[in-house]
Amino acid sequence: MKLYILNGSPNCRKVVAVINHLGLDVDMQSVAPFSDEMEGPEYLAINPNGMAPALVDGDFKLWESNAIMQYLASTAPDNDLFPNDPKARADITRWQTWEQAHFGPAMADIVWENFVKPTFKLGEPDPTIIERGTENFHRFAPILEQQLASRSFVTGDTLTLADYSLGALLMYAEPGKVPLEHYPNIRAWYQRLEATPAYVQSAPPPFAV
Numbered sequence: 001m002k003l004y005i006l007n008g009s010p011n012c013r014k015v016v017a018v019i020n021h022l023g024l025d026v027d028m029q030s031v032a033p034f035s036d037e038m039e040g041p042e043y044l045a046i047n048p049n050g051m052a053p054a055l056v057d058g059d060f061k062l063w064e065s066n067a068i069m070q071y072l073a074s075t076a077p078d079n080d081l082f083p084n085d086p087k088a089r090a091d092i093t094r095w096q097t098w099e100q101a102h103f104g105p106a107m108a109d110i111v112w113e114n115f116v117k118p119t120f121k122l123g124e125p126d127p128t129i130i131e132r133g134t135e136n137f138h139r140f141a142p143i144l145e146q147q148l149a150s151r152s153f154v155t156g157d158t159l160t161l162a163d164y165s166l167g168a169l170l171m172y173a174e175p176g177k178v179p180l181e182h183y184p185n186i187r188a189w190y191q192r193l194e195a196t197p198a199y200v201q202s203a204p205p206p207f208a209v
């Protein structure tokens with residue numbers, strides 16, 4: 001299997017964490033952002049969105065980070081990341097879907113404006129987008145905060161795909177000035193994730209800018 005990744009991408013990091021966690025044999029290939037490589041016909045035949053991550057397993061091409069995580073975890077028998085029980089799987093999928101639909105876009109607005117734009121000299125942060133992201137963040141973060149009040153990890157006391165999906169978004173929370181000060185359970189949970197070897201090893205090298 002081959003995984004195409006973009007250095008520094010949270011969506012790639014969560015897949016790499018799963019590969020590390022399960023000890024899977026997957027070749028990693030970095031693609032250059034905003035490049036002919038990512039927007040060229042060869043890569044678009046793998047992922048027509050021109051985004052990373054993307055997985056190739058023989059004839060099977062798969063994009064969308066959370067689908068890739070579920071596929072990879074399904075290839076490793078009997079693991080806690082994505083247990084066989086239908087309700088456990090639905091619960092994990094619920095949080096992964098919520099990540100892409102709600103929590104992720106709110107975080108992305110804030111982190112893009114406060115961190116990515118200045119880092120890559122992409123222009124001034126737009127206060128309207130930061131305000132939109134902040135409003136959405138405070139709408140959705142209390143739901144995760146409440147969920148983590150009585151659990152060590154998102155769906156229980158065992159780490160699952162849901163933790164890697166939601167946690168990887170927080171890798172730029174500090175430089176991105178994400179307002180986590182009112183969310184102690186989220187902060188404590190992220191510290192637990194940061195102490196997890198598979199997550200630590202998934203950290204990308206620092207940006208060369």
Ligand SMILES: N[C@@H](CCC(=O)N[C@@H](CS)C(=O)NCC(=O)O)C(=O)O
Binds near residue numbers: 011064
């Ligand atoms: N929903 C997609 C999002 C993928 C995505 O946004 N990837 C970013 C990196 S985090 C990317 O490839 N950006 C390059 C671009 O938009 O051209 C997933 O979860 O895989």
